[in-house]
Amino acid sequence: MRVAATLLLATFASPLVQPIPLPSLPLHMQHDAVKETSESVAALNAVLEAAPQHESFVMVITQKKVKFASVSDVVAPWGLGVFEVAADGQDAVMTQAQLYQLVNQASRLRQVSWSVTVLVVSDDPAFLAAFAEWSLKGRLLVWSTRLLVLTRLPLHRLTHIRTTLAMTNSMLIIPTPSSTVRYSMYVEVPYTGEEGRPVQVGTWTAQQGLTTTSQLPFFPEKFEKLANRPQLKVTFVQFPSTVTKTVDDPTSPGGKKTIILDPDIRIFDAIAENMNFTFQINSPADGGWGIELSNGSYNGMVGMLQRKEVDMSLSLFHVIYPRTRVVDFAVPLVIWYIRVIVHRGSPEVHPWxxxxxxxxxxxxxxxxxxxxxxxxxxxxxxxxxxxxxxxxxxxxxxxxxxxxxxxxxxxxxxxxxxxxxxxxxxxxxxxxxxxxxxxxxxxxxxxxxVRYIPMPIQTLQDIVDNPVTLIVPTGTTVARTFLDAKSGMLGKVGDLQKVGRIKSVLLAEYSAYMDTHVRRGTHVISNVDTRSTEMMAQDFSAIGRCDFYHAQEEFSPMVASFAFVKDSPLLPPFNKRVLRVVESGIYYYWQKLYNPNFTTCLTPPKKVVVRTTLGLTNLWDAMEHRRSYRKTEMAERVKFVYLWLEGMSLRSIARQTGASATTVQRWPQDEMKSESGGLQAEIAILLQVTTLLSGNWQATEGRSYNLEAPSHSHICATT
CATH class of the missing domain: 1.10.287 (Helix Hairpins)
Incomplete structure (x- = not known):
């Protein structure tokens, strides 16, 4: 049998839409087809006119025995395509193969259309289930594509397509035969579980026309503000520079709650609160971001997204073309450059x-x-x-x-x-x-x-010329940038792996290697500029001096953003909020807030002035000079913080206590990260962001923001 497949273009069809000839696809039927009537077309037109879509092309997919004689009456000012499929009782394997070809052709038509509305007419459960499966695999039902399903099957017989209806921009139309045929319109709300039921949003009768029955509009933005506050799964790999804090929380498992003090996490947490969902963190076993394997699959976090084990990523990713084939990315949050961290030499007197x-x-x-x-x-x-x-x-x-x-x-x-x-x-x-x-x-x-501090490594060529080993993070684009390079300066650095001068380590081990190998001067370490700056800032906060510096050369700029499952409906509303955050500049503010010495070691001096006795030993060389620091006593710390909380400026505190301004500044900033104080400012900032995300945002149930008592308010990521 051959398929009766035709493509009709209305009088006002878009000149951009060209007919695509479809092959004949034989397909057997198992059930009676839905008979088209003038009332069915009128009900469909009422829905299309109530929720118009700009320059929308309409595709009708039906079965051969469904006599849709009045299909040309469907409202489609920008064109109408009819895919009529014959179904004559062939086996399930053949049905799957033929539907795959049909959806592939329909997807090609979608790609050349400005916007598309797909109308599926059938009361065959097997046909509807097969169409739902292949339309998702073939990327026909992306969020910008509207789906209308017209069927006489009752709701309890449509459970096999409920997930598809919930996760797509779709509506369900079911006629109820009686003395007067009534057409009921339903919307499937996402993340309601098996016990949830579709929401009836309207009815249509020939006498009364279209009537709305719910606050939800037709084709609602279901993911703009999620109902029922669902818990989504996210994947996350912690950077070694990420600051965390564990606090007591009776409501959390084990009575403990982990607060992640990282700008990426804080932004994600604010957006999650605004979209009304919580999240559970699932980290990959290999601890990697994700690189492509020989069979085309990915490991790490990208692999979890590819296999749909999680909904989105909590970590930022480099946006590169191979990854875009298997996952989708949000709008860029930041631009990263690859930088190299090098140990600064000891101060020494110039020999001449x-x-x-x-x-x-x-x-x-x-x-x-x-x-x-x-x-x-x-x-x-x-x-x-x-x-x-x-x-x-x-x-x-x-x-x-x-x-x-x-x-x-x-x-x-x-x-x-x-x-x-x-x-x-x-x-x-x-x-x-x-x-x-x-x-x-x-x-x-x-x-x-004046003591001179040697900084010999400033470029990639210096890495090649000096006897140092380059450390790269395993399973990341930073590592592949060096290891996959075949020519140029990056190729020369990549060739160092042949002589054992490139070492791959997990990001979790970066801090240990930086404190040992890099500090000894035998290794240099590569990472994205933001994270490497955080590592140097935390080292300065711990020991009080800049022992590391950035090589001047920066290379391989890449945009970084959150990753999502392919064609995720969560992406459009998430993108709107990311754009508002980027425009506000709050991301860079939070970077400096959670890393008090974020910019201290970005431009370390090459000369330092010291007062010491000159002798033969330090005139010609090279005696290591290390400045000593007096430990700030607990009583002094308490006094600094107390005066700061009383509203006194840092300079006034320094004059009153006789300490340096730098010492005074350090402890109030640490108070910002402590469990018992400083959260007032943090909550105020978060409220500013959430206000930015939606004008009249209010704290949802379960969160208490008491600006008068900061010690009782915590904002945290669920871990």
Missing amino acids: GFFLPLTPLVWITLLSSLLVVISVFIVLRKCLLDKTLPRTKIGKIIYCSIRVLLQEDLGVSSVSKWWWWERVLLGVWMMIMMVLSQSYTGNLMSLLA
Whole structure:
């Protein structure tokens, strides 16, 4: 049997839509078809007119025995396509294969249309189930595509397509035969479970026309504000720089609750609260972001999304083309660059520091002046004195001129027998050298107090030239950037793996490697700029100095965003909120809030000034200098925080307590992260974000925001 497949274009069909010839697809039927009537078309038109879609092309998919003779009366100003499928009792395997081909052709038509409304007419449960399966696999029913299902089957016989109806932009139309045929319109609400029932949103009769029966509109934005506050599954891999805090919470399992102090998590938590869902974290066993395997599948978090084990990611991903084939990404939240962290050398005195007070040109001029002075002495000696008169010996003149240069005394007896003009010339030379030597002495004392910090690695070429090992994070695009490069500078760095100078480690081990291998100077570590900056800031907070620096060269810019299951209906409403957050700039504010020293080590000085005794050991080298820090006592910390909470500025606290402003600043900022204080500011910021996400947002049930008692309010991610 051959399929009767036709494509009809209305009078006002879009010029962009061209007929696509469909192959003949034989398909057997198991049940009676739904008979088309003029009332059915009128009910469909009423729904389409009540919820118009701009420039929408209508596709009708039906079975051969369903006589849809008045199909041309369907409201479709931008075109109408009819897919009529013959079903003559073929086996299920053939049915699946033929529906796959039909959906593939319909998807091609969807791609060339501005927007599409799909109308499925059937009362065959097997046909509806097969269509639901292949329409999702073939990406026909994306969220922008509207679906209308017209069937005479009762609701209890449609459980096999309820998930499809719930997760797509769809409506269900069921005629109820009686003296007057009534058409009921239903919307399936997502995440209601097996006990939930579709919501009736309207009815239509020939006498009364279309009547709405619910606050929900036709084709509602079901995912804009989720009903029933469902718990979604998210995947997450923690960065080593992520700050967490465990607090007591009787309502959480085990009586403990983990608060993740990370800007990515805080933004996600705010959006989840605004969309009215909670989330459960499921981390991949391998702890990786996800790389493509030889069979086309992915491991790590991308693999969990590909297999639909979770709904979305809590971690940010690099957006790269291979990943876009298996997952969808939200709008970019931030742009990441790959940076290399290097250990800073120990401060040391410049070995040739005594030449630095004067420039090379001044040194040359000084020596030339000495020769000129000696030459003038000799010339005047020959021109002004008669051969019979006593003359000063040339050796004596040279000796005295050099002694003046070296600031040595001459003695009265040495020049008492000189001619007056010789003494005048020598005095002028002495005045010049006195001014110059005073300048040299002052500059030399300043320069000898300066310690130079060597920073030899600034580019990728420096990594190749220096005997260091590069550490890359396992299973991430950062690692693949080096390991997969075949040419250029990245290719040269990638070739280091052949000689064992590239080491892959899990991100969870990054902090340990940074504190040991990188601190010893034998390794350098690569990561995205934001995370590497956080690692350096936390190291500074722990020890009070910048032991690491960023190499100047940054490369491989990539946008980063949250990842979703392919064609997830959660993505459009999530994108709206991410855009508002990005425009507000709150992401970068939170980065600095949760990392008080976030920018401290971004531009570390190459020179440091110290006061110490000069000796042979530190004049030529290289003695390691480490500054000592006095530990702030608990009583002082308490006083700092108390005065800060009383409203006193940090500078005023420093003047009153006699501590430095840096020391005073550190403890109130730590109070912001402590369990007992500082949450007032954090809650205020979160309220600003949620207000930004939706104008009249109010805290939902289960959360208490008491700005007068910050110690009793906690905002946290569910872990």
